[in-house]
Amino acid sequence: MMRYPLAAIGLSLLACTGTTSEAENCGGDVQVETMSLQSDRQGIVSIPLSLDSDDTVFQVVVENSGDGYVSTDGLVNPDGESILDWEDWYESHDSLTDAFYANASATTLNWPVRESDPGLTEGEWTLYASTLSDDFYYEGRRDVDVTIMRRSCAGSAMKLKATIAYAGDLENDSEVASATEAAVARWTSIYASHGIELSTEFISSDIKASLPSPSTGNAAYDTLYDEVGEGVLLVVGDDVGGAADLYGMAGGIPGPQVATEHSVVAVSWLVHAGANASFSDSEIDIYGETMAHEIGHFLGLYHPVEMGWNYWDALSDTDDCSSAKSCESALADNLMFPYPVCGSGGCTAQVDLSNAQVGVLGLNIGVR
Ligand SMILES: [Zn+2]
Structure with missing residues (x-):
């Protein structure tokens, strides 16, 4: 970078806190939702992602409220299918997103990344993230702030x-x-x-x-x-x-x-x-x-x-x-x-x- x-x-x-707002400069809307969550004992955060039928893109930002790092681990669709798994990419020589790398106090997944990636479908998705210590060990019971942005303006x-x-x-x-x-x-x-x-x-x-x-x-x-x-x-x-x-x-x-x-x-x-x-x-x-x-x-x-x-x-x-x-x-x-x-x-x-x-x-x- x-x-x-x-x-x-x-x-x-x-x-190399449950607020919702709308942006106007889009044929459709961008819905913004924030929530405070905590990782489980293993350091995994499960983030509920409720998508509407007209949502085409989302960006989820997970921010550690204390020290340490966060990363995005994967994405599961409403049918329980894994759509994205960090283990498929972590050692690949092709790079898809920095979201998988625990190198910052925030992790950002924008999905889909490519036009060839599977599109969004209506329903209850789950995004998984991890909280890690300063020396990169999984660390449980950490507070995170999550922002979910959803956009529905395909074709504009x-x-x-x-x-x-x-x-x-x-x-x-x-x-x-x-x-x-x-x-x-x-x-x-x-x-x-x-x-x-x-x-x-x-x-x-x-x-x-x-x-x-x-x-x-x-x-x-x-x-x-x-x-x-x-x-x-x-x-x-x-x-x-x-x-x-x-x-x-x-x-x-x-x-x-x-x-x-x-x-x-x-x-x-x-x-x-x-x-x-x-x-x-x-x-x-x-x-x-x-x-x-x-x-x-x-x-x-x-x-x-x-x-x-x-x-x-x-x-x-x-x-x-x-x-x-x-x-x-x-x-x-x-x-x-x-x-x-x-x-x-x-x-x-x-x-x-x-x-x-x-x-x-x-x-x-x-x-x-
Ligand atoms: Zn560059």
Whole structure:
């Protein structure tokens, strides 16, 4: 879920309470329900999911109210059939969702992930999650907060609301503000070319300019998302997690669209601008592609192939290439390629998405 400039790649081993409300910007509705639950003695949380006949997508966010980690284990339909089981995916070289990995204080399952996944049916579903200790042992009797969002607007236009928040008074830096606005325009046009209409709003925040890692999580992100309330939230700062070479990072694949410590994408303007802290046109292009790429992660997309060339997304129409050369040849222009591909003639525009990748975006709860 991270994006590094090309120069850094060789140096890095990291691949990347019963309330109900309705949102209006959808042909159908998004129903939101929250509940407080506790894991059993074995550390398993059983979450009741009551689906209506017109529900097409849900996103469930489970947040640990204390220390430790949470993960999503599986999903059972009203007929008692297992629809999704973490054990089928945990050691796979195809990645479907971060929900299975206990690496944060919140776990987010957006389902279905792919257009090829079995659709929702009316009735009583059950979602299983686990609570784990700081050292990754199952830990029982832990309190969790659960948010269930259900969307019923199949076939309507794909619209996404995005808020861009400046950290550290960066909105007053004209170089940063003008480049950020130009980059957001590029992000908007990339998404528009795939049928997603992005609406954007710029705000200032009192987060400090050296941004916390969204993967580690931070209370300031929880507070800021709570203020924004819906859609996706992209925070612009000097650096992300103290890294001098990281373009940006998403708070999950997918990320939670309720207030948690992970509910943001963070991007560094400075890593894009480079050592002179001034933007060229091609740096602005990559800045915009990073925004589109990291929000792509936040909406559920993996890299089509990870660096190392032996882990892939779970989509059938992105090439399962297995070397840097073949992958750059097949996928360098893909928005979700793990790094910008540049040569003497400049960088390849990374704007392409396969049909299945667009399908994942359209099934995200935030795209309405
Ligand atoms: Zn990435």
